[in-house]
Amino acid sequence: MFKKILIANRGEIALRIVRTCKEMGIKTVAVYSTADRESLHVRFADEAVCIGPPSSAQSYLSIPRIMAAVEITNADAVHPGYGFLAENADFAEVCTEYGIKFIGPSPAQIRKMGDKITAKETMIKAGVPVVPGSGGLLKDVKSGLKIAEEIKYPIILKATAGGGGKGMRVVWKPEDFQEAWDKARQEAKASFANDGIYIEKFIEEPRHIEIQIAGDQFGKVCHLSERDCSIQRRHQKLVEESPSPFMTDDLRKRMGDAAIKAGEAINYEGVGTVEFLVDKHREFYFMEMNTRIQVEHTVTEEVIDHDLIKEQIKIAAGIPVSGENYIPTMHAIECRINAEDPFKDFRPSPGSIKSFHSPKGHGVRVDTHVYAGYTVPPYYDSMIAKLICRAQTREECIKKMQRALDEFIVEGLKTTVPFHQKLMKDEKFKAGDFHTGFLADFDMGDPPKDF
Numbered sequence: 001m002f003k004k005i006l007i008a009n010r011g012e013i014a015l016r017i018v019r020t021c022k023e024m025g026i027k028t029v030a031v032y033s034t035a036d037r038e039s040l041h042v043r044f045a046d047e048a049v050c051i052g053p054p055s056s057a058q059s060y061l062s063i064p065r066i067m068a069a070v071e072i073t074n075a076d077a078v079h080p081g082y083g084f085l086a087e088n089a090d091f092a093e094v095c096t097e098y099g100i101k102f103i104g105p106s107p108a109q110i111r112k113m114g115d116k117i118t119a120k121e122t123m124i125k126a127g128v129p130v131v132p133g134s135g136g137l138l139k140d141v142k143s144g145l146k147i148a149e150e151i152k153y154p155i156i157l158k159a160t161a162g163g164g165g166k167g168m169r170v171v172w173k174p175e176d177f178q179e180a181w182d183k184a185r186q187e188a189k190a191s192f193a194n195d196g197i198y199i200e201k202f203i204e205e206p207r208h209i210e211i212q213i214a215g216d217q218f219g220k221v222c223h224l225s226e227r228d229c230s231i232q233r234r235h236q237k238l239v240e241e242s243p244s245p246f247m248t249d250d251l252r253k254r255m256g257d258a259a260i261k262a263g264e265a266i267n268y269e270g271v272g273t274v275e276f277l278v279d280k281h282r283e284f285y286f287m288e289m290n291t292r293i294q295v296e297h298t299v300t301e302e303v304i305d306h307d308l309i310k311e312q313i314k315i316a317a318g319i320p321v322s323g324e325n326y327i328p329t330m331h332a333i334e335c336r337i338n339a340e341d342p343f344k345d346f347r348p349s350p351g352s353i354k355s356f357h358s359p360k361g362h363g364v365r366v367d368t369h370v371y372a373g374y375t376v377p378p379y380y381d382s383m384i385a386k387l388i389c390r391a392q393t394r395e396e397c398i399k400k401m402q403r404a405l406d407e408f409i410v411e412g413l414k415t416t417v418p419f420h421q422k423l424m425k426d427e428k429f430k431a432g433d434f435h436t437g438f439l440a441d442f443d444m445g446d447p448p449k450d451f
C-alpha cells in the first residue's frame with residue numbers, strides 16, 4: 001500500500017481524499033495556490049505545499065510545479081481528483097516516468113476515451129450501442145449533408161476533442177447545415193485546438209444516465225449501478241440521483257452489461273463512468289466515458305454503502321475488485337450548492353462567507369471545504385458544497401432534502417439553495433418526469449424579499 005499520497009486538486013474533493021487516506025493510514029500532501037491558503041484541504045492534510053499564484057495555469061494545472069511538490073515531499077502516489085489534470089494523459093505519463101503511481105487509468109486509456117471518435121469506434125468493436133452517425137471525421141459539408149440525409153434530420157455535429165457540450169450544434173434541416181458546420185468547427189478550434197467534427201442522429205429529450213464501473217489490474221470489471229444526471233443547466237449538472245427514476249431491472253441489466261463490456265474492451269483500471277443517452281423507448285446509446293472520479297460519486301457511495309475513493313486507491317495498489325455488481329438498496333439525491341445567484345441567471349457570487357450552518361441529522365451528508373469566515377475565491381469552480389440525502393424511497397429522500405435545504409444557512413453570498421428548494425417542490429421532478437432539457441424552461445420566479 002502507498003505511504004504518502006499527494007492530492008493534485010483543491011476544494012471539497014481534495015478534503016474528501018484526505019479523509020479516506022487518513023482512514024487507510026496513508027499520509028497526505030495537499031498542494032494549494034495562494035488563493036487557497038485558508039481552505040480545509042490544506043488544514044487537514046499532513047503536509048501542504050504552496051504551488052503558485054491563484055491562476056490555475058500557474059498552480060493546479062502546472063505539471064512541473066506539482067511534480068516539484070511530489071519530489072520534495074517524497075510522495076509515492078498522486079490522486080488527481082476531478083477537473084484540472086484528472087484526464088490529462090501527459091500528466092499520468094509524467095507520473096509514471098517519475099516512478100510515482102497515478103491513481104487512475106493508464107495514459108493510453110485516458111487518450112483513447114479523450115478522443116470521442118476513437119472512443120466511439122472502440123465501443124462499436126466492443127458491442128456497446130452507440131448513436132447512429134458518420135463513424136469517423138467528417139471530410140466536408142458535402143459528405144456531411146449526404147450522411148444527414150441517410151440518418152435523417154435532426155442531426156447533431158460534435159467535436160471529436162469535445163465533451164461537455166462545447167463545439168456541438170443541432171441541425172434540423174439541410175438549409176442550416178453549412179452555418180452549423182462553420183460554427184461547430186470554429187468553436188472546436190478555439191476550445192480544443194482541434195476542429196475535427198463528426199455527426200450523429202440527434203436524440204430528442206433524452207435522459208442522461210451513467211453507469212459507475214470499477215476495473216482492476218487483472219482485467220476484471222464490475223458495475224456499481226447508475227446515476228441519473230438529467231437535471232443540468234448549460235451542461236453543468238445541478239442534481240444527481242441514484243437509482244434513476246426511469247430505471248427498470250431489465251434496463252439496468254442491459255446498461256450494466258454494456259458498461260462492463262466498455263471497460264473490459266480497454267482493460268480499464270480504476271473507477272470510471274460510462275455515460276449514456278437514454279430515449280423514451282428505453283433504448284440507450286454510449287455518449288462518452290469519464291476516466292476519473294466524478295463530483296457525483298457520492299450518491300453511488302450512499303446507495304451501495306461503499307467508499308469509492310478507497311476503491312480507487314486499492315485498485316491502484318493492485319488489489320482486485322470484488323467481482324460483484326452492486327444494486328442500490330436505498331435512494332440518494334445530491335444537490336450541488338454553488339456560490340451563484342439563481343435569480344440572476346446563475347451568475348457567480350464569490351466573496352466572504354459571513355455565517356455557515358450546514359444541515360445535519362439522519363441520512364444527511366454535506367461534503368464541503370468551506371466554513372464561516374472563509375472567502376470563496378473567484379478563480380475556480382463555484383461549487384462550495386454538496387448536500388446528499390439518503391432514504392428508503394425517492395419520495396422520502398425528496399422530503400428529507402427539502403428539510404435539509406431549509407436548514408442550510410449561508411450568509412454573505414448567494415447560493416443555489418433557493419433553486420433546489422424550488423426544484424424539490426416541482427410536480428414533474430417529484431414524479432420523475434424529466435429529461436436533459438428540463439431546466440431550459442424552468443422558471444425561478446422572483447427572489448424572496450430577504451434574498
Ligand code: MV4
Nearest residue numbers: 131156163164165200201202203208232287436
Ligand atoms: C447528444 C444529444 C442528443 N443526441 N447527442 C451534451 C453534452 C455532450 N456530452 C453530449 N450531449 C448531448 N449529446 C445526440 N446524438 C444531447 C446532448 C445533450 C445533453 C446530454 C446530456 C446531458 C445534458 C444535455 C443537454 C443538452 C444536450
